[in-house]
Amino acid sequence: MAAPALEVAILDAPDADFAVEIEVVPSPASGPALEPESGRSTWTATVRVTYAGSAPADAAVRISTRIPADDPWFLIPGAFYGENRPADNDRIFPRFQPGASSAADHAAMVSDEWHFRADRAATPIVFCWAASGQEGVALGGSEIGELGEQSIGFAAGDGFATLSLTAPAREHPVSYYGDGVPRPAESELHRFVPGETITLVLSLHGIAADRHDYDRVLRELHRGPGAAHPAAGVAPVAPVPSAPLVSIDDAAAIAAEGLTRWHFDPDPGVLLETVGFDREVTGGDGRPVDRQAMHIGWVSGIPWATALLQHAHRTSDAEAARIARSVLDFCTAELSPSGTFWGVWYRSGGWTQSWTRHPRGLHARTLGEATDFLVRTLTTHDDPQWRAAARSNLDAMVARQRADGNLGAVHDADTGEILSWEGSAGLAWIPALVGAADWDPRYLRAAERAGDYYAAFVLGEYLHGAPEDVDLAPTSEDGYIAVMAYTALYRATRQPRWLDLARRSAEWMLTFRYSYDVLFRPLTPLGAAGFSTRGADQASSSNQHLHAYGLICTADLLDLSAWTGDSWYRDRALETVDCFRQLLPERDGDYNAYRGMITERYYQTECFQPKGMVLTLSHAWSAGVLLLACEQLLARGEAAA
Template sequence: MAGPHLEAIVETADGVPSDAFEVTVAVGEPGVAGLRPVRLDVRYLGPEPVTASVRLVAEIPGGPATEESSETGDAAGSEGGSQAGKRGGVVKEWPWWLIPGAFYGENRPEACDRIFPRFAVGEADPQAMVSSAWEFRADRAATPAVFGWSDTGGVVLVAQESSTLGMTGPGLSAGETGARVHLRFPYAEHPVSYDGTQVAAPALREEHTWQPAEEHTLTAWVAELDGDRHGYAEVLRAVHELWADEAPVEPWVSVPEAADIAAEGLVRWHYDPDPGVLLETIGFDRGIGGTDRQAMHIGWVSGIPWAQALLGYGHRTGDEAAVAAAERVIDFCTAELAPSGTFWGTWYRATGWAQSWSPIKGALHARTLGEAALFLVRALGTPSGVRHPRWRAAAVSNLDVMAGRQRDDGNLGTLHHAQTGHVMSWSGAAGLTWVAALCEAGEQGLDGDGRYLAAAQRAGEYYARFVDEEFLYGAPEDVDLAPSSEDGYAAVLAYMALHRRTGEARWLDLARRAADWMLTFRYTYNTGFDPRTPLGMYGFASRGADNASPSNPHLHAYGMVCTAEMLQLAEALGDDYYADRALEHLACFRQCVPRVDGEMNAYRGMITERYYQTAAFQPKGMILGLSHAWSVGVLLLGAEQALAAGRA
């Protein structure tokens, strides 16, 4: 096989191709996952210094799909993901993109309220962040790679984060002459730069000034792909294996010590016994007021999930104070339900229980409610559950209400009115976490007639289209309908729960596909930090960390929420790759754990939510100086699940 057609172009700072360079491109034989090594030898022939960059370009084979499937399916992208890749009745969009962790298909669904880069053929509105061509700096990507597919085939280019010319940059474009992916050495961000603020920042270009007779050798990899978008999984797996030895991760603490520190942090800093809450954020600097958020979500960024993790820790270690604190939080969360029969969304000290973080008045978010219900069901399986009948009643109320609202096609809804129970939005895949809650209810004896399992199966079938399309979105309250790593976690929780209950291979395969998609957000390399920044000084290794989402770019640890499921998936498949990636995530976030008061300018047991790996929100190398209840809680949960599985 000759391999994909590649073109190397040298452009001056104003984007004009230059003929003052000699470039040779050598492509090697295909290796694992069909990846071919590429070598570019570039020599400047001009007499005067010039600022220029090198682009390695590959065309996407094929073109738009022109025939519809013979099956019948949804035609509405607003309810079943984007229109791309639907199994029934809808022409596939073309092209389809993936820059792992940074860009997914169209990237921003048209109905999404949050503004961040969006791809649309033939459109150019940089201030609205809509374009048919995008370029990014490599450290925005969990793997510096750019994939592009037509309906019939695809191509991927991969490179290291940096070369001798500076940081690399992946890019994509489509127009009347076709669709292309490219790598730029050094990077550019175009047509605008996204800094997380929803306001377009000026385009950027890292500059390298070539001197007469200067030479550089650049390396990359290229692979041809078929029309199956899931082909990224084999490529990223191969890249992870190729790079892992060059990207060591050195945890500061053991898994048991991580659990001890996190449990102490939850009780010492986030737990408030009056009225019995886990405060969402606590400032690192206790000498400055106003940084503690006097609020608690029912799930997600605070609330029942992390109280349940503390409860499990307390029972395992005999820590009565931890058990008492966890029980008090769950008691408070279950003492008052919304008039519609589900949990409330958020508690505020000044005003009490209220809705979720939604601009829509009265809205409760399905993912947040579902996560609270899932971990409440799990709490029922502890000795504490027997002592607290109100927990069981609250779980049954939530499960009954959500199963009763389920649409005939299986959709569980995204936004629910706190007062009336009216489903205010059916868009996205936020209901996935309810699949796990409905399944696990049976494990606690709450599903005698099998009604919950039947609802979970219907929902599993409905939301499978998002997994099949490789485009899940809608899970976090704060990014509207953006794709996110949290959608991947929810899908893994859901489909592993269905597999545990039924043993059906269909659910196991969806769990595997969901896990592969989730792992696109997980860094396969250690990005370089300036040694003068906090992350540089502490030697933070990014391999194993997840980018939160294309719309909310920072490294976070939420992936530990499904540590147990990833370990179970590995066992069920006989493939330890998934366990290794889960334990790699746990290892990554056993770095930067304050072990003594004052370490990292924090107190023992305070865990930040955000590690800034790229130019968004804050300068690269900084950390957010707040401890988040979920960040502490998910470390505790991941450690407890690893210990329970004997993988610590």
């Protein structure tokens, strides 16, 4: 395959005198390629732009390549997946739609052309396949280049797809800040002085017709030189300190204290979802800012009480065990009329539905995850009430499963009617069904039928709908539940098809995982702390912040490495454990928090908050998922990892 042709445009200075040199050379893969095929080539492009004018000129440089494409499919890891937002999604964020170019389209965040600042991407690269079953190309850059922050983007029209890198960064047609209100487009410029030459470096990749070929490219880039801070050969503005890491054992102790000291409320026995860092302004009880609510799973509830109970058992901590048991008792004491768990408990009104637009709706992922962890707990800590609750949930799901294996996405709390069959959230029920397979043979059969049904989402490279708060967006959490589902099926059956789906699910999930260290301004909290983003996950293309939820499948990734002999999954799992042993408050006052308070959000880009900030709320799941991963490593004898 010949190297894709490059074009260089000077933006906002059409009459200025610029000279351009382009050099494109083959670049060998830095790691072993998967199933090498002819035509999967990689090139390094060096573009030198010299300003020959007599007076300073303000301009930007855009480097592009284009291919014939009748039905293009785009991927920007962590930030954009195909159409990105289903047309009827109830949350507004950037959507690709051919031919959408009007002001009204852009006001609705719909366009046939998008350019994003590079730090929105888990790896700064944009992939494009010309059509289903056809080969494509990818164009990669770096967050920072000689002209500062850069952007990547794509456009489609007139039978072509165009991929580009722009320096300095610009966003078009609008900027996204985490809500449904588009911000004005951003257009940075560089002031060129006479005789100035700047150099921009990017990578070009030929990619196979199978869209999963992104995995090969991302592996190469992750292993490549400068991946820790891929600034195209340009050093950071100033040396960045490294945030200290606490040990695995200490991280577990800190996270457990966060749950017991801050999130547990003995009346009535819940793990409050969020707790404010600042206790002086809000008062000691924190009620003006602490969220007086608990989900049954997901952001609070059973999974993290389970992790706490595991920690208490290992450390012989009777008080932590009492707290964990009281939460599990409360969560299992009352089921919905349809036989499943409720979605959310509120202090003001008790148990009610999930966060969904469907009245009385209960979200499959939240309920499935809660049941999964309850079943896990029952293997070592049996309790009649807990077991009865788990069985009721499992029986309800088996009864509702559609003939094709779909387990439904949203269920009516009163009748059990499936209110939505859309998306792949039902994957979360598979580990629960597999975990209870020896209770009833129907459970494993139901899990396998579901595994067959949801395989199409994995093979189609478009898992979506797992978290309650972004409707049907593609998210990192969809990857987590797919990994947990297919590793559970393989663990139980040893059937190769489940192992292949587990592998592909993990590789899709890892598209959300940052492969480089974002450069923060030194006076921001993340910059001052030297926070390394490598190993953190973008929450979703809608929620563009970093989070730690990927720790939930630490053990699954370690198993996947052992089964396949591929260290990639293990290395990336441990990289995430390392990432979130940063910024842990070991003492009250550390990082403007109290010991055990762990944030949900690290802002690596301009979304929700300015880049470099952290959300000053401790989340129950943030402590719980770190505790879970640490306990999994400790149980495996990997405390030194």
